[in-house]
Amino acid sequence: MEGGSSCKTGGNEFTEITLRPLDLSDIDDFMVWATDDKVTRFCTWEPYTSKEDAIHFINNKVLPHPWFRAICLNGRPIGAISVTKNSGNDECRGELGYVLGFKYWGKGIATKAVKLVANTIFSEWPQLERLEAIVDAENVGSQKVLEKVGFQREGVLRKFMILKGKTRDIVMFSLLSTDPQS
Numbered sequence: 001m002e003g004g005s006s007c008k009t010g011g012n013e014f015t016e017i018t019l020r021p022l023d024l025s026d027i028d029d030f031m032v033w034a035t036d037d038k039v040t041r042f043c044t045w046e047p048y049t050s051k052e053d054a055i056h057f058i059n060n061k062v063l064p065h066p067w068f069r070a071i072c073l074n075g076r077p078i079g080a081i082s083v084t085k086n087s088g089n090d091e092c093r094g095e096l097g098y099v100l101g102f103k104y105w106g107k108g109i110a111t112k113a114v115k116l117v118a119n120t121i122f123s124e125w126p127q128l129e130r131l132e133a134i135v136d137a138e139n140v141g142s143q144k145v146l147e148k149v150g151f152q153r154e155g156v157l158r159k160f161m162i163l164k165g166k167t168r169d170i171v172m173f174s175l176l177s178t179d180p181q182s
């Protein structure tokens with residue numbers, strides 16, 4: 001377990017958000033968010049349409065990944081968060097990515113998960129000095145998450161990448177190991 005924290009997620013119930021490695025046995029939970037086109041709208045990947053493809057992804061990309069974690073609510077995966085390593089001259093920076101099942105949006109869960117990563121990743125990877133995130137200019141929710149955690153909005157990269165067949169403006173965010181976190 002990467003650590004957890006109590007978090008109020010609506011209503012009066014108190015629940016715990018934790019991060020842990022995602023496993024093949026989590027496939028049914030993975031399918032909930034990975035097949036939803038509302039969730040993948042701003043992602044580089046298309047929604048999964050078969051369990052077989054999802055199992056292939058978990059086996060070949062998730063399990064060997066150096067830092068891919070399930071975002072768990074009371075121990076059950078409801079999304080995922082990852083930090084992708086660079087090598088050589090780029091090893092000072094890593095790229096953050098995250099995704100959350102639609103029914104859990106708007107409850108502060110992504111903000112909590114990103115804070116957990118920001119609190120641990122720099123000590124886990126001492127070579128990392130910069131955690132960066134690239135966000136579609138229209139993905140307002142994701143930009144707010146990063147700003148709430150203390151990431152700096154560095155600017156807009158115009159027509160930076162193709163998403164779902166269209167070139168998109170992207171906002172570059174970063175958090176340095178020396179930055180204060182909120």
Ligand SMILES: CC(C)(COP(=O)(O)OP(=O)(O)OC[C@H]1O[C@@H](n2cnc3c(N)ncnc32)[C@H](O)[C@@H]1OP(=O)(O)O)[C@@H](O)C(=O)NCCC(=O)NCCS
Pocket residue numbers: 038039040041042043097098099100101104105106107108109110111112134135136139140141142144145148
């Ligand atoms: C982006 C995403 C992770 C946000 O997760 P979340 O748990 O709903 O975010 P939070 O609840 O922590 O919200 C943080 C802030 O953003 C706001 N917010 C969230 N979604 C929003 C939206 N669609 N539009 C405007 N504001 C939004 C929240 O109200 C909150 O602000 P507040 O504290 O001032 O009220 C989630 O919507 C998601 O998984 N989207 C699909 C995948 C994705 O886009 N991943 C990011 C790729 S860069």
